């Protein structure tokens with residue numbers, strides 16, 4: 001199982017347009033953050049979680065050749081607006097690609113992309129998607145995915161537990177408050193990936209301190225922070241974190257090897 005971070009930034013990305021701060025002007029490539037997305041390879045299955053506005057550039061930068069399914073955490077613009085570029089994978093793979101989301105998220109995705117699925121004039125080129133509403137654990141190829149709700153302002157939002165060959169990964173890029181029941185489900189994951197926006201409080205995202213506290217309660221052997229804004233310098237943040245908690249960056253790859 002391999003996890004590739006396609007993007008690790010907040011909705012505005014880093015650098016932000018027109019910002020002259022130290023992080024936005026940094027030459028450390030780990031401070032250049034596209035909008036948040038994860039590409040998962042598990043055996044023969046390749047799936048993507050969220051299609052940000054940067055999806056085309058991410059697919060080109062990281063050489064993506066296959067997407068067996070798209071999973072959405074929620075319908076904020078920074079997580080869905082690249083969906084149209086999935087049509088290139090329709091062509092490459094000669095197949096309709098399934099899209100999975102919980103009911104409220106799917107309703108919003110379908111509203112934003114209302115043109116997808118409408119009858120088209122021959123020769124036009126639209127994404128070929130199979131929208132599949134899910135509420136409970138579901139299978140995508142070799143992977144079992146479990147959507148779990150978190151509080152993230154007033155947008156219905158989930159994270160996913162992704163299971164393959166006995167491994168479990170928690171992916172929660174956008175979160176302000178996590179229900180205790182979800183924390184309980186996440187105990188024992190091999191890798192936990194969690195929202196952290198900045199040091200100062202925010203109404204819809206976790207602060208660094210809040211994320212570290214939550215990650216300690218979950219207790220995964222390896223944890224990573226993502227969805228960072230320009231207040232967070234990679235090197236500085238990494239030096240401040242306890243052992244076992246790292247800072248994700250675009251292009252970071254994590255591997256879990258098949259258990260024998």
Ligand SMILES: [Zn+2]
Pocket residue numbers: 010011036076078079173174227
């Ligand atoms: Zn976001």
Ligand SMILES: [Zn+2]
Pocket residue numbers: 015016019020021022023024025230
């Ligand atoms: Zn800045």
Ligand SMILES: [Zn+2]
Pocket residue numbers: 074076152155174
């Ligand atoms: Zn969001």
